[in-house]
Amino acid sequence: MVDDASRRTAGLIALDWGTTSFRGWLLDDAGTVVDRVRSADGTLQVSERADSSGERAAAFDAAFARLCGHWLQQRADLPVIAAGMVGSNHGWAEAGYLDVPADLADLADHLTRVPGTRVHIVPGLRVPGPDPDVMRGEEVQLVGALAETERPSTVVLPGTHSKWVDLAGARVTTFTTAMTGELYGLLLRDSILARLATEPAGPAGPAGDEVSAAFSRGLDVEAARGDERGLAALLFTARTFVMAGRLDGADVADYVSGLLVGDEVRHAVRGIPADVVAVCGSRPVASRYRIALERHGATVRLVDEDAAARGLWQVALDAALVPAPATRTTEELLP
């Protein structure tokens, strides 16, 4: 008998609620995504209207009802699991951290329930010691990434603040953050380079997993000159190349991206074995990291950004927020 989607019922609401964005998924009782919402109602925007922790909780209640209330009409007692800055001290409820080294399976034992709700928040991870670091939200992407790919020794989660995570099996040994995405945004929005950058005239960028020639050129220049000149000098070459007629304004953004990603990756790979590296993120950006990593001899696996939904499902299963789906019999799997 074939799998019959109509037989399934809603099983879980999963939220990745970060500083500046909200992603919600409705999963059925087998963990398959059946609906999704996306919004710019990040925790920063929600919490800035609130003056006390009580007001803040009410603001998060209201935002959640507005964004996901329609899913609860089908089944009012749906469990909810959430990760990200929603668990920070400016979030819905403070969900703490697990110190690394930490097994990802332990996340499920440390959920924080938002008082008076069915919402459970996943703790973040923290690096103690001389090189402290923190993550919130990326830990469930790690869980999802490990479910999808052969066990990597390193997972990169590119973004505003890229995370480089060292793993031994499903155990996070340590991680570091690079604010590459934020630097890119600042430079292309407000710097002297922003005034040089023009919109590309043709179709937007290469298709699929390719990267643009301007991005590759940024990698080339960084590889050849980065150790000698430093990032602040390399970035200025975007201006001097444009002034010398050797870089088109439409290529400035990709060239700067190549310099920044090249510098981040070249330094990061010094501390990791050139082994299997998983890159977890949306395609245009993830492909850029893949290309940069492959130049250093790494074997790269791309994991799509819905890893967060899979990871949240797995943590909810481990925490028994949702019943384990019945194992299908061989007959059910036959066409």
Next chain:
Amino acid sequence: MVDDASRRTAGLIALDWGTTSFRGWLLDDAGTVVDRVRSADGTLQVSERADSSGERAAAFDAAFARLCGHWLQQRADLPVIAAGMVGSNHGWAEAGYLDVPADLADLADHLTRVPGTRVHIVPGLRVPGPDPDVMRGEEVQLVGALAETERPSTVVLPGTHSKWVDLAGARVTTFTTAMTGELYGLLLRDSILARLATEPAGPAGPAGDEVSAAFSRGLDVEAARGDERGLAALLFTARTFVMAGRLDGADVADYVSGLLVGDEVRHAVRGIPADVVAVCGSRPVASRYRIALERHGATVRLVDEDAAARGLWQVALDAALVPAPATRTTEELLP
């Protein structure tokens, strides 16, 4: 006979007219600064009201008259010499570039006179070839710096866009630019680090040539970890240290400055002999570069930022815009 200031008359108006700032000096006929003006009427602000080159010239005429017109009441035919972005293609008149290697004495042979005025603009310097670069305004600071200090092999001009200039005597062999100051401004104005930084509670910073402990800590962290982690990761430590209770919000700005200046200097000294380095700039910033350079074994000379006025006077003398002051006899120099 002692030098009698009352005998002197106005000799020259000198302008350092950059993108976002205007500095003007009135010099007497011996090249001594007798009056000065400072304004935020940079070339960007003046030119943005103009739609054509004719309108632009009129806007610069008007801004100059408003800022320096009172000096011309004393002597209407005062020569004027100017350097900086005022000589760019968005300035008063385009003054071109000299390609390096170039003797600084050659600047005087390539002044551009603004049509219908007594204003002469100094050309910028340009590095041709695979690593192009440009400067406008710093070239007259170099002339002034060389007049003041023993011949350095390198001159650093810290700023929004720091210049590192290699010299052989008074010949500029090459130079590079690092956008360190601009990165600092972007990070402390708009990034996640800006939200952590608080105003210092006590008196503002150390006095004189000292630097703060937070700046030194930034240098320390960069020296220990920069090669391994890269700038985008190092900068994020300002956040993780604050979150771990190991950096005070009031120290964020100086700590970030230490990371950035440390990274710039550590890379820049790889390409220069650890010899005499002159740092030309205003005191708080120049002292930071001095400390960072001395950590790499350089012998540092500080040159104050009025080097531009001295340099403009020297170029005006070389170009015979002003008559050479009469050489004083030995008797005149006796008290």
